[in-house]
Amino acid sequence: MMLADSDGALFTGRLSKGSHPWLADRAAEGAVVFPEAGFVELAIRAGDQVGCGVVEELTLEAPLVLPARGGVQVQVVVGAPEGASGVRSVRVFSRAEDAAGDGAWLRHATGLLGATVRSGADDADFGVWPPVGAVPVSVDGLYERYADAGLTYGPVFQGLKAAWRHDEELYAEVVLPEQAAKDAERFGLHPAALDAAIQSLGLLGAAPDDGSAVELRLCAEWRGVSLHATGGSALRVRLSPLGAGSVAVEIADAAGEAVASIESLTLRPLQAEELVGGGETEFPDSLYRVDWVPAVSTSTSTSASASAAAGASATAVVVDCEGLAGVVGSPDV
Template sequence: PEVLLGHSIGELAAAFVAGVWSLEDACRLVGARGRLMQAARPGGAMVMIAASEDEVVAVLEGREGVSLAAVNAAESVVVSGDAEDVAEVAGHFEALGRRTKALHVSHAFHSAHMDGALEEFAQVAAQVTAHAPRLPVVSNVTGRVASARELADPSYWVAQLRGTVRFAAGVEQARELGGKVFVELGPDAVLTTLLPDEAVAVPLQRTGQAHAFHLALATAHCHGLPVTWPLASTTAVAELPTYAFQRERFWLHAVSGAGDVESLGQVSAGHGLLGAAVTLAEDGLTVFTGRISLSTHPWLADHVVGGAVLVPGTAFVELALHAGDYVGCGLLEDLTVEAPLVLGERSSVMVQVSVGEADERGCRGVRVFGRSGEGGWMRYATGVLSPVVGVPEAVGGVWPPSGAEPVGLAGLYERLAGRGYQYGPLFQGLKAVWRQGREWFAEVELPGDGGVSGYG
């Protein structure tokens, strides 16, 4: 360990590990402390209250029968003292809707109930020999690193027995010293539950969990702490074989998309958003299916509008064009997006694209549907596909077109973000824009290494 922190009697254990006392002297102190505390007057109680220290101190003012026993976290303190007074304090906070919990203790520790043990404990503490600590020990009394002089002073340990346990301040001190991984040595996971969320908490023992010790070592190891594994192992260490492992797989081989299901007439759609296609026997509809989510299509996370991830309109165009190519109608005459398709952070949306039978002109209607979870299907876009006649007219001559005026793009995406269009890097592909009368010309380029395989 780089720094040691205990809680109440745990600080004595920490001081021993740091080399302050010999094992015999440490046992003498712990034995005397336990004996004297158990001999304290009865009728005490301790209660944990989900409140700040300032709130509790204000309520304790004028109540001599109750003490602030511990400040374990920013919103977790313990009061101790006469049972009736402690119950009144707890009732006050319960009426405010705060959580309280009575602690299963034999006496009211860290309160005036301990006053009768202080003098004799001071005599015992004066009989042991103290040494300078080899490791920093964080004090329960001050919440800061204790000096060698403090740890050698019997009056310090008397104050530590009677006063408030400043565990929350001690944790902050340990973190200021670089502590990121806290390993708890105790009969259960008690102190680690008091640590802030950003700290790694590793309890070495858990009630009813025989594997907790080795799990804790593995967790510590994964967070960069050195573990002497031969000493931790309870079984003989076997050398791994020097040949390749023999193995036989029993898992089904995965297929991309929806795969080929010949019995249903499905074939692979061969597309980045669609998995399979099937032509229905009865009404001639061709249906394409797929599934869209941020896990399968992470690039969609760069298209945020109004704080929500939306499937962009160009994705509906892509779906319609692919369906049109499949049925021989490669021209998308028009497309209306009827509703925004929102993607959740962990949910996925099932997609269906249906293409109807051809009319007298050879045109086909196309519709895009989606369904999230157990909800019903909803139509998101409708349009018309037609056979391609000729080649679309290309922009001829000089580029940019003669007479077109350039349009400045400085701060464009910042201005869009201010209006709720928070486009990530993959949706910031506009490179240049020109305007000629009522016509606009633009250069758009896919940024970075965006994958385009499987898309039209």
């Protein structure tokens, strides 16, 4: 929906474990946490609708923890063009769907969207696989090590299949399971696939057969994220250390064609207290709550229901959070 008093746009949706069961395959300290890659997908898809499909920068401020019951409302707010480059601000918010009418929204991410797509890796980088001279790195037991650190991955998110090291760079192979692969066409880049690519960071500093523990971390800062192709389910990944806890990421498909590039990704430790109370009602001790009551079959209630339905139909929902990818309707509704 384009905003009435500016050239900004508002995109809305809903997330829950019931409507998006694949999200339950990723839990931190026992809480189902929306993947950081999902915020990138939301930002890119919203940006596409206003001609700014490149994530110049995206800073994640707080995890989005899904509630045990019900869901969360999500808003992606894109600002008006700024300066000669026409970059737009982007912010992602959520609140529990059963929150009070004036319940505050929690901001999860802020950033900038642009229109200048960076070039991806050429065929020479990924055409020969695995790379010549690369040394295999065992991925056996990696998901058990993540679980020991407090991050549990279910089948949808266990896409990391192989890894190799060449000098300081790490190469990885990601393959989504069958059902997720079928759904991949609905996304720019399926969050589970991008998440699996980032999981290989747990191997970056390890010896080829090292079984050392991994740290629970949040992908906090994304810069220069460009999508070159959509719907990838089998990926080749290269991670290049940049120093200070940051890496550059190049992603190609199974044929070596560029899929996505990330100029810089920076991680920070994830604290357990950040996962407390996510997605639950903001006012747990309120005297008032939403409840269902039997409908009264009268002409008055019928008329009121029709009016309410008419009002509801005027709400433009332009981000399909069921897919986190497709956009229904038009942004200028």
